[in-house]
Amino acid sequence: MTEHSPLKLTLEDGRRAAGAHALERGHQLKLKYGNFVDRETLDRILLDRDFVRHPTRLKFSRDNLEPGMFGHAERSGDKASDGYIIYVHEHFEDRPGDLAALVFYLLVTVNYGDFATYNEAEEFGSSAMGMGKEEYYNYICRLADSIPD
Numbered sequence: 001m002t003e004h005s006p007l008k009l010t011l012e013d014g015r016r017a018a019g020a021h022a023l024e025r026g027h028q029l030k031l032k033y034g035n036f037v038d039r040e041t042l043d044r045i046l047l048d049r050d051f052v053r054h055p056t057r058l059k060f061s062r063d064n065l066e067p068g069m070f071g072h073a074e075r076s077g078d079k080a081s082d083g084y085i086i087y088v089h090e091h092f093e094d095r096p097g098d099l100a101a102l103v104f105y106l107l108v109t110v111n112y113g114d115f116a117t118y119n120e121a122e123e124f125g126s127s128a129m130g131m132g133k134e135e136y137y138n139y140i141c142r143l144a145d146s147i148p149d
Contacts, residue, residue, distance in 0.1 A: 019119050019120055019123045020123075022108060022111075022112070022120040022121075022123040022124035022127070023123040023124065023127045024127075025051060025111075025124060025127075026104070026123065026124040026125065026126065026127025026128035026129075027127045027128075028050070028051070029045065029051050029104075029127075029128045030127065030128050030129070030130050032048075032050075032051075033045060035130060036097065037096075037097075037100035037128075038096045038097070038100075039096040039099065041100075042058075042096070042099060042100050042103060046058070046103075051107075051111075052107060052110055052111065053080075053110055053111045054080050054081055054082075054083050054084055054110055055076075055082075055083035055084070056073075056083060056084045056085070056086060056107075056110050057083070057084075057085055057086070058085075058086050058088060058103065059085050059086070059087050059088070060087075060088055060089070060090040060092070060093040061087055061089075061090055062089050062090055062091075064087055065087060065089055068144065068147070069089070069144070070088065070089050070092065070102050070140075070143060070144045070147060071086060071087050071088040071089060071092075071102055071103075071106055072086075072087055072106065072109075073085070073086045073087070073106045073107070073109035073110055074087070074109075080110075080113060084109070084110045086103055086106050086107070086110070088102055088103065088106075089147055091146070091147050091148065092143070098143055100128075100129070101125060101129055101136070101139060101140060101143065102140070102143060104121075104124060104125040104128045104129065105121045105122075105124075105125045105140055106121070107124065108120045108121045108124055111124075122136060122137055125140070
């Protein structure tokens, strides 16, 4: 009879699993909602608990963004279940095709909390947009660089 030692998972194991989960969820989102996500579709996605874990709403403003930031997500209350506000720079309010890519990047904070990193954001966003990860990263960078001073 052999003795089995307990499984010892590392933080890196958790990160790999989160990245794989984000990639799969993004792929499922694309299958359900299609290739082009306009504002109406994005609003439906934000209500879909299969893809957005907590109540989430968008707010367009530059007031609470650091220079060079296109947006961020923050809790509405003390607990994640209180919901989130995704702040997006007002420059993107009338750019629905670009807006979805930015919101998808920020949704990982809603779905994974403080554990989320740029890797999960890129995995989810690229998969949801039907792009390669590097292509998506470059797209997000171009969008952020397009914000007027």
